[in-house]
Amino acid sequence: MKSLILHTATRLMIGILVLFSLFLFFRGHDEPGGGFIGGLVGAGAFTLYAIAFGTEATRKVLRISPITLISVGLLSLVVSGLIPMFVAEPFLTGKWLFIEWGAMETKLSTPLIFDIGVYLCVVGFIVTVIFSLEEE
Amino acid sequence: MLIVVALIFAIALISPWIHRLFKEKSGWVLALLPLGSFVYLISWLPHIAAGNVVKESTTWVSMAMFHVNLAFYLDGLSLMFGLIITGIGTFIVLYGSGYLAGDANLPRFYCAVLLFMGSMLGVVLADNLISIFVFWELTSFTSFILIGYSHEQENSRKAALQALLVTGIGGLAMVAGLVLMGFASGHWEVTALLNEGDIIRDHPHYVAILILVLAGAFTKSAQFPFSFWLPGAMAAPTPVSAYLHSATMVKAGVYLLARLNPVLGSTEIWLLLVGGFGLATLLISAWLSISFTDMKQILAYSTVMALGTMMMLIGLGTELAMQGLAVYILSHAMYKGALFMVAGAVDHEAGTRDVMKLGGLRALMPISFAAAALAAISMAGIPPLYGFIAKEIVYEAALEAPLWPVLVITLAVIANIAIVAASAIVVIRPFLGKKVETPKKAHEAPLSMWVGPLTLAVLSVLLGVLPFLVDKALMVPVASSVYGAPLDFYLSLWHGINLPLILSLLTLAGGILVYRIWDGLRDSVPMRVYQTGFAQFPIKGYEGLLSGMLNLAGFQTRVFQNGLMANYLITILATLLIAVGYTFITRSGIFWDPSFENVLIQEWALTIGILASLGIMLAFGHSRLTMVIGAGIVGFGLALIYLMHGAADLAMTQVLVETLTVILVVLVLVHIPKISDVRGTTSRVRDVVVATGAGVMMTLLILAATAAPFDAFISGFYAEASYPLAHGRNIVNVILVDFRALDTMGEVVVVAIAGLAVYALIKMKRFGSNGNSKPRGAETSNTASKREKSS
Numbered sequence: 013m014k015s016l017i018l019h020t021a022t023r024l025m026i027g028i029l030v031l032f033s034l035f036l037f038f039r040g041h042d043e044p045g046g047g048f049i050g051g052l053v054g055a056g057a058f059t060l061y062a063i064a065f066g067t068e069a070t071r072k073v074l075r076i077s078p079i080t081l082i083s084v085g086l087l088s089l090v091v092s093g094l095i096p097m098f099v100a101e102p103f104l105t106g107k108w109l110f111i112e113w114g115a116m117e118t119k120l121s122t123p124l125i126f127d128i129g130v131y132l133c134v135v136g137f138i139v140t141v142i143f144s145l146e147e148e
Numbered sequence: 149m150l151i152v153v154a155l156i157f158a159i160a161l162i163s164p165w166i167h168r169l170f171k172e173k174s175g176w177v178l179a180l181l182p183l184g185s186f187v188y189l190i191s192w193l194p195h196i197a198a199g200n201v202v203k204e205s206t207t208w209v210s211m212a213m214f215h216v217n218l219a220f221y222l223d224g225l226s227l228m229f230g231l232i233i234t235g236i237g238t239f240i241v242l243y244g245s246g247y248l249a250g251d252a253n254l255p256r257f258y259c260a261v262l263l264f265m266g267s268m269l270g271v272v273l274a275d276n277l278i279s280i281f282v283f284w285e286l287t288s289f290t291s292f293i294l295i296g297y298s299h300e301q302e303n304s305r306k307a308a309l310q311a312l313l314v315t316g317i318g319g320l321a322m323v324a325g326l327v328l329m330g331f332a333s334g335h336w337e338v339t340a341l342l343n344e345g346d347i348i349r350d351h352p353h354y355v356a357i358l359i360l361v362l363a364g365a366f367t368k369s370a371q372f373p374f375s376f377w378l379p380g381a382m383a384a385p386t387p388v389s390a391y392l393h394s395a396t397m398v399k400a401g402v403y404l405l406a407r408l409n410p411v412l413g414s415t416e417i418w419l420l421l422v423g424g425f426g427l428a429t430l431l432i433s434a435w436l437s438i439s440f441t442d443m444k445q446i447l448a449y450s451t452v453m454a455l456g457t458m459m460m461l462i463g464l465g466t467e468l469a470m471q472g473l474a475v476y477i478l479s480h481a482m483y484k485g486a487l488f489m490v491a492g493a494v495d496h497e498a499g500t501r502d503v504m505k506l507g508g509l510r511a512l513m514p515i516s517f518a519a520a521a522l523a524a525i526s527m528a529g530i531p532p533l534y535g536f537i538a539k540e541i542v543y544e545a546a547l548e549a550p551l552w553p554v555l556v557i558t559l560a561v562i563a564n565i566a567i568v569a570a571s572a573i574v575v576i577r578p579f580l581g582k583k584v585e586t587p588k589k590a591h592e593a594p595l596s597m598w599v600g601p602l603t604l605a606v607l608s609v610l611l612g613v614l615p616f617l618v619d620k621a622l623m624v625p626v627a628s629s630v631y632g633a634p635l636d637f638y639l640s641l642w643h644g645i646n647l648p649l650i651l652s653l654l655t656l657a658g659g660i661l662v663y664r665i666w667d668g669l670r671d672s673v674p675m676r677v678y679q680t681g682f683a684q685f686p687i688k689g690y691e692g693l694l695s696g697m698l699n700l701a702g703f704q705t706r707v708f709q710n711g712l713m714a715n716y717l718i719t720i721l722a723t724l725l726i727a728v729g730y731t732f733i734t735r736s737g738i739f740w741d742p743s744f745e746n747v748l749i750q751e752w753a754l755t756i757g758i759l760a761s762l763g764i765m766l767a768f769g770h771s772r773l774t775m776v777i778g779a780g781i782v783g784f785g786l787a788l789i790y791l792m793h794g795a796a797d798l799a800m801t802q803v804l805v806e807t808l809t810v811i812l813v814v815l816v817l818v819h820i821p822k823i824s825d826v827r828g829t830t831s832r833v834r835d836v837v838v839a840t841g842a843g844v845m846m847t848l849l850i851l852a853a854t855a856a857p858f859d860a861f862i863s864g865f866y867a868e869a870s871y872p873l874a875h876g877r878n879i880v881n882v883i884l885v886d887f888r889a890l891d892t893m894g895e896v897v898v899v900a901i902a903g904l905a906v907y908a909l910i911k912m913k914r915f916g917s918n919g920n921s922k923p924r925g926a927e928t929s930n931t932a933s934k935r936e937k938s939s
């Protein structure tokens with residue numbers, strides 16, 4: 013769509029939107045947010061970009077094909093489920109790793125990998141559909 | 149043992165890189181893996197020969213319902229199978245490197261064949277019923293890849309699918325049988341089950357268990373009438389046929405029944421089913437083998453005959469039958485492996501494997517000829533080869549059959565006459581006689597391709613002359629583990645002049661006679677009818693079933709997926725109305741007790757606002773865009789309601805989904821023609837009735853549901869457990885990614901499939917309509933859009 017306002021606003025917004033989607037994603041375990049919501053915001057960012065600059069430019073910005081995002085997302089889901097099986101626990105049992113950084117603490121876990129999978133699938137799904145429809 | 153199986157799988161996965169590293173020498177390098185496993189297994193031989201067993205167990209899956217242990221168990225039976233798998237596997241890897249030399253897909257062959265080897269070794273070594281099933285399915289799966297090796301050819305793909313469907317369906321039946329057996333006895337380890345035979349045999353589910361397990365074993369081991377997939381699988385490259393479809397995988401069914409003989413066997417129904425199917429298979433396929441002229445088809449049907457013989461012996465269940473089974477399996481693995489590899493070498497060097505187009509290769513391929521001749525003599529059961537000992541003991545067992553011994557021995561002799569003729573055909577025709585012009589100029593196969601057959605053939609002679617080399621060490625432990633009690637026997641070439649020897653001579657004479665009249669016999673009308681009836685007819689049956697299923701699926705797709713949105717909606721709503729409405733009225737009755745005391749003023753405002761905007765939109769909006777906006781208002785209104793009740797997550801999701809939905813719908817709208825309502829009065833009335841009914845029912849349902857006392861147990865549990873158990877304070881997200889992650893996984897998979905489907909449908913619409921290659925889905929979507937345009 014040719015509109016100076018839209019172009020300028022999109023350029024400014026896209027970075028903020030993607031950052032916001034990551035912010036929602038990471039805080040999701042304790043505050044409202046999470047992989048699904050974060051993914052929706054991320055997908056919204058790229059949708060906006062696609063409306064403003066077309067799908068060709070969006071593919072370049074995204075770098076990775078949305079279908080690859082879906083497949084990597086599904087793979088993350090499976091991996092997060094398989095990890096606990098290596099220590100003889102049922103599929104998808106949450107395993108946690110706490111890393112202390114002085115006063116700070118980082119929580120790494122298989123639910124995090126799972127949530128990354130959800131995020132990637134949601135972004136991949138919406139962007140795939142938008143691209144397919146736009147390019148038709 | 150776990151280490152060996154795991155190592156084979158690991159090396160299989162990196163085999164393409166090993167191939168890249170060693171180029172044409174990769175076959176010799178990779179063959180070290182099965183060779184090493186062979187040496188490892190044979191190092192247990194003294195231990196097993198002394199009457200011991202080896203057990204090893206690692207917990208794999210542990211749940212409240214049952215435990216799956218990666219348990220391995222080595223006794224005589226599994227050791228013999230393990231030695232066959234790794235021993236012949238060594239030669240097959242070498243042979244494959246010569247047979248497929250220069251083929252771009254060779255790395256894939258190595259990978260798949262080693263994966264198969266690991267799975268097959270898993271089947272025979274596993275001690276747990278569930279692990280056996282998992283490895284069993286892995287063999288079907290790798291077999292599918294290997295049969296379809298030349299995937300650009302349609303008949304390869306068809307044969308691969310056929311083998312997968314037949315063995316896969318059997319495998320599903322088998323797992324049901326194994327699970328029933330596990331629950332009936334309370335044991336999941338085969339070693340524990342072996343002592344529980346009486347419990348299983350007296351269990352009310354015994355017949356069901358037996359039939360289900362037999363369905364798996366009979367399909368895998370190609371018993372009549374499921375035998376057709378095995379000759380079909382000859383579309384695979386010869387190393388695969390020699391390995392999977394002769395020496396190993398097809399014997400998985402035999403292995404399973406031999407293993408379970410002490411648990412399920414020695415009943416009348418076992419004798420009738422296993423013995424009966426075995427006997428029918430061996431008779432039918434023996435004569436089928438000589439109705440073909442393709443060396444691989446002849447060998448394939450003679451393999452089916454051998455499998456039938458093994459089944460019959462398991463069915464008979466006597467001591468002699470168990471001895472016969474042990475000796476027969478070993479001798480068959482040696483001669484049939486050799487013959488298959490030679491047939492492939494002939495095909496590779498001369499360009500055809502049709503015996504009518506071959507002749508006089510003896511001078512050109514002397515080593516292959518020697519291997520083939522020895523192996524064929526063993527297959528024909530001529531002394532002093534191991535095959536002779538095997539056949540004698542099979543005849544002895546048949547003579548002592550617990551039921552109708554005269555019938556059993558007669559049929560066995562008649563079948564073996566055909567096998568003698570088949571042995572003659574596969575050696576005399578291609579190698580002896582006048583030299584015939586072949587499509588390729590024949591010469592001896594490379595070392596990698598004759599070392600296997602020659603070694604196996606020489607072993608057949610060695611064991612025939614000196615049978616005591618393996619009797620005490622291997623044959624006695626094998627027969628004992630199948631029999632379920634220790635046995636003791638020894639084998640010898642010369643038993644004196646007795647009935648089996650006379651029958652052997654009779655078989656030989658008959659075989660020579662059949663060979664002499666073969667040219668006339670093959671083309672005679674009875675033989676043609678016989679071939680059509682027993683070889684082609686089961687394939688026709690399979691194909692008929694398959695196409696019938698596809699037609700049914702196509703029919704119900706056309707009925708339900710007719711492409712008209714209005715029809716979908718009315719079907720869904722009407723079904724909902726009838727099914728839910730009926731249950732609702734009969735179970736709880738109509739319920740009308742709304743209380744509005746707790747409803748806040750802003751909630752009233754919001755609800756009325758939503759309803760009013762919706763009403764205005766529907767009444768006055770004539771474009772789709774207005775309707776979309778109307779739906780959007782409802783969605784955002786809902787988000788506000790969520791927010792009022794403190795469900796921030798839900799509200800956020802609702803707003804985002806609503807926004808993206810509006811964008812998506814608008815993108816779709818561009819491609820859809822304007823609304824033109826052409827419904828008549830009748831359909832309008834019908835639509836009004838269904839719509840009103842569904843709306844009223846949903847309202848009543850919600851009223852009834854919210855009036856029921858709210859059970860706070862589950863939400864209370866989540867609220868309390870969220871942080872201590874899952875280290876998260878956002879309960880919604882913790883439920884999504886941890887507590888109910890499996891549900892989320894299912895939903896995400898649906899999302900992914902929907903995304904791919906949209907992509908495929910739209911791409912297909914753009915590039916589509918190019919002839920027959922178009923899948924059914926594309927057709928319906930195209931006709932659907934056409935219909936929509938015309939309406």
